[in-house]
Amino acid sequence: MATVVTRFAPSPTGKAHAGGYRTAMYAWLFARQQKGEFILRIEDTDRARNNEEAKEDIFEALKWLGLEHDRLYIQSANLARHKEILTQLIREDRAYVSHEPAKDDASVMKDVIRFRNPNKIITFTDLIRGPITIDTTDLGDFVIARAIDDPVYHLAVIVDDHDEGVTHVIRAEEHIANTPRHILLHEALGWQIPHYAHLPLVLSEDKKKLSKRKGALAMTDYAKLGYLSDAVFNCIAMLGWNPADPGSDQELFSIPELIERFDFNRMQKSGAIFKQEKLDWFNREYIKRLSGEQFWEHAEPYLKDTIAGVQERSLLEKLEPLLRERMVKFSDMQHFFAAKDGSTEGEFDYFLMRPKIDTSKLAWKGTSLQEALQHLEKVAGLLEGLTDWSEEGVKGAVMPYAEETGKGNVLWPFRVALSGREKSPDPFTIAAILGRGETLARITDAAAPIK
């Protein structure tokens, strides 16, 4: 049995999004499962639109996702071979030079190379959709090169796929219409036709092909936002495909599991809309499963420019459960903590520095400030001699008083005195993290006006 060879062949004309990389994932998954090879080929035959930045973006995204390639090709480097095949095709009269008005400027005459279409009906078996039949007469004598040394996509791909030994062409559905052209070309050259698998499209919310214009993020943007690559991989791989055993509700799959279970037969045939809310859920699930060490490793880059960047790790670690519970991606750290240069505030700044207390916010619904301050005094008294300074300890000391006085009346001012905010975790959690000295100091500060 011949070794399976798959390829991912992006053109470096812009930053690619989820749709493109899902194709890469499946091609990679299949190659790994079959113990075959995965090729990365940069298709840069469109000289006008290529750009270096897009190329770098492809390498970056692939590396982030862990889609390592076994071989790398730059299509433009293969020009001599393309020219050789073009020459052969013309010599054998399977193609011809056509002197005609240029596409962009009809007043100029130009020589392009057209394939002599045998005008037959082509049927190929798509790995996902089954047999597809197309009458190639509609295609006419299509152009395969702008000039002898400037091949068009159709010619370049089939030559490269053949030369590189690609056995399975895995690409997006939009290429179905191109496939008959490629088969015709393979036949004219007497080459073996590869297997084809055309993946359903990934759609944006308006059910149209996903594109930057529709607000789709580039894959590298997800990396920058602090999504975990395994979560993104899992989420996107699950769009249009489901590896579960019948009846199984499993949704979380590691990459080795995906490699093991990948199967074209379980591929959905219709397009799938990519919803970021689902990705957010996957990411949170993956964050929950991170070890403490991994968690801080991922958080580090986002903490660097915040006031948390200079804090003792031991203090930050006390915040870890809180952070995990409230974040969806690591860039959220920048919403949790103020920027070092003071340009932004953070939701949890009060853990790291004493907040300003707005006295008017201190009283609970329908009670007076005077009452709130008295409650604070009382709480300070209850806490002063406390030996067990843990969340439970603080709660045990304050709760009886709060219950007899009205929980909101006591707990609201207590919490606001510690956080300075109308919304925050409960005061016991905050007090436990802050420690005895700081907690007492904040309560005393807030209660000061009473004196």
Added chain:
RNA sequence: GGCCCUAUCGUCUAACGGUUAGGACAUCGGCUUUUCAAGCCGGUAAUCGGGGUCCGAUUCCCCGUAGGGUCACCA
């Protein structure tokens, strides 16, 4: 418009022709709670329509309809 592809809750999907059509996300309600978040419990919600085949169709076939893709000297 021609050609091609597709069709299960709002979204992602499960269901060898026999299920009260299942799960997840989202949404709604409740519990918990001083607030927010989380968590737990529960609810709403789908087989595009019409014909066949079959004892029996989400499932197979045909016709409609709808959506998408493609009709480049872009890939």
